[in-house]
Amino acid sequence: MWRHIASNAVTFLSVLLFLVGGVILWGKGxxxxxxxxxxxxxxxxxxxxxxxxxxxxxxxxxxxxxxxxxxxxxxxxxxxxxxxxxxxxxxxxxxxxxxxxxxxxGGASTCGTEVVYRIGINRVSVQVRELDPATNRFVERVEFSPATDEVPELFTQTTSKGDTRFRIAMAEGVTSWQVVEALKGIEVLDGEIAKQPPEGSLAPDSYEVRPGDDRAEVIAQMQEAQELLVSAAWEARDPDLPIETPEDLLILASIVEKETGVPEERRQVASVFVNRLNQGMRLQTDPTVIYGITKGQGILGRGLRRSELRKATPWNTYVIEGLPPTPIANPGRASLMAAAQPDESPFIFFVADGTGGHAFAETLDEHNRNVAKWRVIEAERGAAAAGNASTGGD
CATH class of the missing domain: 3.30.1490.480 (Endolytic murein transglycosylase)
Known part of the structure; x- marks a missing residue:
């Protein structure tokens, strides 16, 4: 009888183990x-x-x-x-x-609500947006300028949540002074920035930050990213460029960045400046003159005067030979590569064409005709603006 009971027990345990194993395998599956x-x-x-x-x-x-x-x-x-x-x-x-x-x-949020501090050429804005999981796209909920607008209640509510993500989006062409001033106003960051970073040393990009992050460490992150971009562009540069150092490349890229907002034009604009350097011509570019006036501390907000074009400053390329002594803004990857690998072109002149782009020319006569066309467009726009103002904009 005991032998029979033992046999049944072994059979029962075998079946039980088989079932448990099956359940484990099923659960694992x-x-x-x-x-x-x-x-x-x-x-x-x-x-x-x-x-x-x-x-x-x-x-x-x-x-x-x-x-x-x-x-x-x-x-x-x-x-x-x-x-x-x-x-x-x-x-x-x-x-x-x-x-x-x-x-x-890793603990890094991949959806939900995000606060983006946008450092732009003309202003700093704050955007609250939320990822729509169905479309995997961010939907803007509110945007405002801290300098001029009242802080929305939604922003206050959002920043108090523990799962809100924070991001700093730095645009191409902003100056180091603009970045430092913007970081000072971002309340989720801590710490002081003891010294303004050199012009051109910050990489325009999007940076995720956390409440309590140190401002100086954010600057260091931007500098490290820019060093990598400049190094890569310098390594990839055309061998016959009329520039001698990575700093020269950075200066040239910053001028390209400020001269055009059309991506397709960057290499062509760079070719004009390279051609001028090769021919011993002055660069004669307005953004450098403006930088000599503002030192990168905000925008000029008006046109250049003739006296300013003639006034000698270290950055006035209508007066000085070659490149200015420093960059005039923080260029992005595309402008760095455009400066490193410009188009091969015969152009040594360009002027705005009224579409947001530029008209390029090989000779002074052709350039003067392009300038005359631009003057007509300017006059027509001025007359239209004056007409709108006199009628209340209707």
Whole structure:
């Protein structure tokens, strides 16, 4: 009888182990299989939350087939304690294992609400925007200028949330002074900037920051990024350029940056300046004259006077020979590459053509005709503006 009972016990345990093994394999398959989510969601993980709350939220939103399997899998991988607070984009079909990886790996939010501080040529603006998971595009909720507008309540509410992302977007062509002044006004940053960074040494780009980040460290990050861009452009430069150092390349790129906002024109504009340098001609470019007046501290806000074009400053390329002593702004990657690899062209002149671009010329006579056309366009625009003003703009 005992032999019979023992035999039955062994059989029962074998069946039990087989069933347990099957359940484990099934659970593992469920954990790693494609998830049931059909439309992207933004998963909010609050500070102080835990994997049980997250698993319930995922189950309620249809992102996982079993909250229990999600938790067990996370525990098995020893990732439960690594849960990060933030807002995480979960794409359709994402497996439980992939979701666990997203919410425990780095802690950087990938969706939700974002505050963007935009440092532009003419103004600094603040934008509150939110990622629409369905389209994976940001939707603007409010934008304002801290210098002139009242701070919206939505901005105050958004910045007080723990999962809000913060970003600084620096435009091509802004000056180092403009960047420093803008950083001083970003209230989520801490610390002082002891010294204004050299002109041209900051890379125009988008930088994610966190509340409490040090302003000087943000500047250092921008400088490091620009050093890499300048180094890459210098290594890729044409061998016969009439420039001798990476700093010369940076100066030339900054002039190109300020002369045109049309991407397709950058290499052509650079070719004009390279041709002038090769022929021993003065560069005669207005943005350098303006920099000699403003020193990069804001915009001039008016046209240049004839006396200013004749006045000697270190940056007045109507007076000095060759390049000015420093960059006149912070150029971006495209302008650096345009300066390093300009077009091959016969042009030594260009002037605005009324479309936002420029008319290029090889001879002075052709250039003078282009200038005359531009003067007509200027006069017509002036007359139209005066007419609108006299009628209230109707």
């Amino acid at each position: 469920q954990y790693q299989a494609e998830g049931p989510l059909t439309q992207a969601i933004c998963l909010q993980v609050e500070r102080g939350s835990n994997m049980r709350k997250v698993s319930r939220s995922l189950a309620e939103q249809g992102a996982v087939s079993s909250a229990a399997i999600f938790r067990i899998g996370s525990d098995y991988q020893e990732k439960t304690s690594q849960l990060k607070a933030g807002s995480f984009l979960v794409q359709p079909g994402t497996s439980m294992a992939e979701i666990v990886d997203v919410i425990t790996k």
